[in-house]
Amino acid sequence: MKSIYQRYFDETLFGQKNGISYSLQSEIGAGNAYKLTTYSGIQIVYHDIRYHEPYPFCFASRGRMVELQFTLSGQRQIIVSGREHQTPVGRGALSLIEDFQAHFFPSAQEQYVSLSLAIPVSLFDYAAMHLATSPNMNFGFDRLKEQSFRSYDFEYDTRSMALVKQLITDFKNDNRSPLMMEASALELLNMHMNQLFFLTPRPNGFSKGEISFGVISRIVLHFAPLFIILLLSLTQMVPLWHIATIFQPDVVPWLKIMTVLMALKGSMEIIRLKLLKISMWRR
Incomplete structure (x- = not known):
């Protein structure tokens, strides 16, 4: 079964160049995207693209996914299952997604650079089980999502930015180490799940009953x-x-x-x- 990210690249505006890189269709824009799957199932995706003109498009998929996204340049508006979601520069988002439809509204003549992690729900739940402050607390995917799309925003710190830049550098290196990239991805996941559970600092989107x-x-x-x-x-x-x-x-x-x-x-x-x-x- 194809992953959500793989269906996204197959069904939208990209054509595959080689095993990990995809090019934006030339009549639409310029630039490339890269996707690497780690041993634990995390998909690391890097976008560095620019659209010639505003080019709204739609993508829908069944399945479940946790996405950790960092926007480094440019921005785009997305409406996911009727809910507006923006990705401004300097902020990131931890999103819980299931059986969704997304409408993308990318900006034109603006370089869009982002790095995202698609995290298997089983891995997210495993980490949540060990980070919960009490064995009676259920803070897994189903407990936090509540609907087809939910997003927790945060400002990333110096360490997060260093890890993101290292992953981008690894994508550009033909001698990249998938194990080292997985280690960086797992550290990013651990850091921001600690924010989610221990509120240091607390990401936007927590409900009243989820105060640590x-x-x-x-x-x-x-x-x-x-x-x-x-x-x-x-x-x-x-x-x-x-x-x-x-x-x-x-x-x-x-x-x-x-x-x-x-x-x-x-x-x-x-x-x-x-x-x-x-x-x-x-x-």
Whole structure:
């Protein structure tokens, strides 16, 4: 059975040049795309193309796939199963796709450069099972998707960009190592699934019930010293705070300053969490 990406190249605007490269039809535009399948089944796809004129086209497919995409240059608008999805430069997306129809609206006279990973659902679920913070949490493909298309946006960091550029360089190298490319692809997947589960930083698209317990625990830890000091200050049964002011007077101001700073940090975490809640479900 052909993969979704393979059907995309066979049925849209590309013609195969050799085992891994495809050329955009000359009457439509210029440039090439590359596709390599790793041992674990990840398909790594690199686009470097330019359209002569705006050329909307449609592609539909059955099947399931997780796509991790990074846009380096240009942009294109896509409507997937009735939902608008854009790929602006400097942002990436982790998308969960099943039995979909997509309408593509690429820009003309603009170089479009992107790198994508098509991740088998079985591999995604395997990683999700080991990253979940509790054995009772089901954060696999079916739990997160909820519909035929769902996308979590993120800003990629320096390490992600380095891995993406390394994969692009590997595509251009005739002596490329598929194992090294797979290692880079797996590291990218692991990094952004950690974002998905541990919110560091949290990608757009999370629902209210999917807030990580780690965020709440960090807020509690920031305020814990403040509550402890207040308790010790007020209690008469065990006047530890009063004893500290007598025997270690120099330590007391430092403790007060650190307590205030940690409380302020906890307040910032609360503000950040509320802002993230406001931005939920942009898509």
